[in-house]
Amino acid sequence: MDMMIFGASANTVSGNALWRTLLLSFFAFMLFIISAGTVGAQTQRLDITEGQIAPIPVAIAEFTGPDGLPSEVGRQISQIISDDLVSSGLFSAVDSAAFIKPPESPSIRPNFSNWSPLGAKGLLVGSAFLDADGLLQIEFVLWDIVSQRNITEGGGSANQSGIRRIAHQIADFVYQEFTGDSPYFDTQVVYVSESGPRDRRVKRLAIMDQDGFNHKFLTSGLDLVLTPRFSPTAHEVAYLNYFNDEPNVYLLDIASGRTERLGSFPGMTFAPRFDPDGNKLIMSLAQDGRTDIFQMDLRTQSLTQLTRSASIDTSPSFAPDGSRVVFNSDRGGSQQLYVMDANGKNVKRISFRKGRYATPVWSPRGDIIAFTKMFKGEFFIGVMNVDGSGERLLARGFLVEAPTWAPNGRVLMYFKQEPVSNDGQGGETYLYRVDITGFNERRVSTPADASDPAWSPLLQ
Amino acid sequence: MQRMAQFIRQPVALSLGFHVLVVTLFTVGWPFLTSDETDTQPLIVVDIVRTVPNTNLAGADGGGKAADVEQEETLKKPPPPPPPPPPAPVPKPVAQAKPAPKVAPKPVVDDAEILPSKIVSAPVARPKPEAPKALKKPVSAPVSAPVSRPKPPQKKVTPVPKAKPNKLAKQSRQKEKADALNGLLQNLAEATQAKEAEENQKAQKKALNKQLAQNLTAAVGDALKTPSNSSIMPLGVSDIDRLRSHISKHWTPPVGAKGASQLKVDIFVKLERDGTVTRAEIVDKSRFNRDKLFSVAARAARSAILEASPLPLPAEKYELWKEFIFGFDPINM
Numbered sequence: 001m002d003m004m005i006f007g008a009s010a011n012t013v014s015g016n017a018l019w020r021t022l023l024l025s026f027f028a029f030m031l032f033i034i035s036a037g038t039v040g041a042q043t044q045r046l047d048i049t050e051g052q053i054a055p056i057p058v059a060i061a062e063f064t065g066p067d068g069l070p071s072e073v074g075r076q077i078s079q080i081i082s083d084d085l086v087s088s089g090l091f092s093a094v095d096s097a098a099f100i101k102p103p104e105s106p107s108i109r110p111n112f113s114n115w116s117p118l119g120a121k122g123l124l125v126g127s128a129f130l131d132a133d134g135l136l137q138i139e140f141v142l143w144d145i146v147s148q149r150n151i152t153e154g155g156g157s158a159n160q161s162g163i164r165r166i167a168h169q170i171a172d173f174v175y176q177e178f179t180g181d182s183p184y185f186d187t188q189v190v191y192v193s194e195s196g197p198r199d200r201r202v203k204r205l206a207i208m209d210q211d212g213f214n215h216k217f218l219t220s221g222l223d224l225v226l227t228p229r230f231s232p233t234a235h236e237v238a239y240l241n242y243f244n245d246e247p248n249v250y251l252l253d254i255a256s257g258r259t260e261r262l263g264s265f266p267g268m269t270f271a272p273r274f275d276p277d278g279n280k281l282i283m284s285l286a287q288d289g290r291t292d293i294f295q296m297d298l299r300t301q302s303l304t305q306l307t308r309s310a311s312i313d314t315s316p317s318f319a320p321d322g323s324r325v326v327f328n329s330d331r332g333g334s335q336q337l338y339v340m341d342a343n344g345k346n347v348k349r350i351s352f353r354k355g356r357y358a359t360p361v362w363s364p365r366g367d368i369i370a371f372t373k374m375f376k377g378e379f380f381i382g383v384m385n386v387d388g389s390g391e392r393l394l395a396r397g398f399l400v401e402a403p404t405w406a407p408n409g410r411v412l413m414y415f416k417q418e419p420v421s422n423d424g425q426g427g428e429t430y431l432y433r434v435d436i437t438g439f440n441e442r443r444v445s446t447p448a449d450a451s452d453p454a455w456s457p458l459l460q
Numbered sequence: 461m462q463r464m465a466q467f468i469r470q471p472v473a474l475s476l477g478f479h480v481l482v483v484t485l486f487t488v489g490w491p492f493l494t495s496d497e498t499d500t501q502p503l504i505v506v507d508i509v510r511t512v513p514n515t516n517l518a519g520a521d522g523g524g525k526a527a528d529v530e531q532e533e534t535l536k537k538p539p540p541p542p543p544p545p546p547p548a549p550v551p552k553p554v555a556q557a558k559p560a561p562k563v564a565p566k567p568v569v570d571d572a573e574i575l576p577s578k579i580v581s582a583p584v585a586r587p588k589p590e591a592p593k594a595l596k597k598p599v600s601a602p603v604s605a606p607v608s609r610p611k612p613p614q615k616k617v618t619p620v621p622k623a624k625p626n627k628l629a630k631q632s633r634q635k636e637k638a639d640a641l642n643g644l645l646q647n648l649a650e651a652t653q654a655k656e657a658e659e660n661q662k663a664q665k666k667a668l669n670k671q672l673a674q675n676l677t678a679a680v681g682d683a684l685k686t687p688s689n690s691s692i693m694p695l696g697v698s699d700i701d702r703l704r705s706h707i708s709k710h711w712t713p714p715v716g717a718k719g720a721s722q723l724k725v726d727i728f729v730k731l732e733r734d735g736t737v738t739r740a741e742i743v744d745k746s747r748f749n750r751d752k753l754f755s756v757a758a759r760a761a762r763s764a765i766l767e768a769s770p771l772p773l774p775a776e777k778y779e780l781w782k783e784f785i786f787g788f789d790p791i792n793m
Contacts, residue, residue: 021479022478043728043783043784043785044695044780044781044783044784044785045785045786045787046700046703046707046784046785046786046787047786047787047789048702048704048707048711048761048764048786048787048788048789049789049790049791049792049793050708050792050793051708051712051713051764051788051790051793052708052709052710052711052712052713053712053793054712056712064664121712121763144759144763146763146766146767147759147762147763147766151759176752177756178714178756179714179716179756180714180720180752180753180754180755180756180757181714181716181717181753182716183719254550290640307535365718367718387576404725409718410716410717435716436716437715437716
């Protein structure tokens, strides 16, 4: 018994030691985990959520000739590129007078220490000259001055009439590389040029580059023309032509100038819009006191009715994927925006704020819808998300109307009319454009009053 | 009980018991350890050894001189040797541990940085576990000795007194009594010797456990202090605000592009002590190569870092921020 008792007490002692060892091992393990975790977390992290919204400074060197000196055509090209970029509101051009040593050739790596002090983030260097055949030979390199890396480069040849286009295309490269957006400088705008007294207004279709150059009239002005719409796939324009007070829809091939009459549509106030494939037109037609939305197959010219209501449904516009249509309707008691499937089903109202909404246009990138809004005697150009949220008003005026999208969905163009005073003065109508952020509203230069702009897709 | 002991010794059973008792160990285990008086004693004893080197204890212990020499060496070092920090519930050791906390708030760069590195490399924790070894014996002996040993000798003595009741026998009885007393005293002496031997074993085990605990806490304490430094000198709110504001001035994110508000870019940055950026890398390189908009956003973020160089960061906290990941998130723009 004694031995057993002693033995038991001995076992108790060794059990305590084991227990203690277990405890110590456990705590050692846990502390090791903790310490390992803290040791591993050496790299600090900090989130930056606010930055500067400011134009990106870019140095655009005058394009040089074979001798390394700026060529005449090179100067012209550099100026077009600079104007394009600055007009977007997203770039500022570094004054060339501040250049320490202008670059001589795009094949020579620039000395970045000469450019960093100027605050430039990008440097465009190029060469442009006419070869023995009279063709324009051009090369360019875009440098990131901060990281001292070549961002992009390119080159090609063109005839002398293509100088402006090739300059727009180089500007598109720069724009794309610094903004991440698809480009829009190599595009055109068709609009209605207005002239003459108000009671005998002459309205003609005209076309120009997006920067106002290469202006050209497309119609004679004998007939009243309205609301041109660009085809998304072909260089064609659909528009309304009033003849004997009856609206007719015409299709104009811009390159050849040939027109095709699609038909007469009594009660039509807006020209049809194309679907994304360019094979269909969507329009509103007034019949029996009702205005509904129809779709026309351009190959068969057959009409399909999409809405059937006692209200006025008008100004339809396709989503870029062709699956849905946005339009305005007064079916709810006031003029609001609605979205429906392309077959006319699942109609859903998306605008709910005060005021009347009109002329919705779906953005080419699909995420937002532009519209005209009338509220308290003023007009506004605004955008909202496709579900109606996030409404933002970008421009306001006595009359602002007819928004049209640049092909990248980043810039809106519209016309703005000034009020007419009692003595008949005023009433000027001009084209304007604005970035969808609401910044950089600019007037577009036209030879006369202008309205109803339609922005083309990127030129082929 | 023997089965129980065998069962506990099996490795599988140990592992099982270890996992099952995790929660219990947290709640019960720590007080169990800390409640033992002997765990706190060595910290006091260290001071005694250092200040009284010529006591009998020191003279009896052959290792005393060596311990003193080591302690003197540590005292001679210009910077006070960082003590192996115990969990520090005892007030006295705090006085020794003070130099470390004092250095931290000082704006002096070198002290703040040299201290943690010395703690890591120098095995300063060794001297202390040795000192407690020599001093444990007297401390633990009186506590444990009276508890377990006296009973067995008494039981052995009790059957002896039976004898015949003669006159002659009285003398012999007296002799026997005297012998018995002598035997009892001998037994008691043997018992006390055995007691002392067992106490010595216990004391050694306790000393080993204590040493193990001290080594572990010292090592983990060093690990926690030295490399991460986050608990000692974190970046302050003003440091972070100044840094964020400085970088924001140089960041021009692509605003307005489709999906731009959801573009978050991480840039890994290496820095010199003066805040100069020596490396700025886009973390998600695969997306950089395949996603145009992301590549633009990433370039803008990297440019912001490069342009913002040198970054305004406190040099005395360099160990904290020599590597940084900046997340550029335009969600608020």
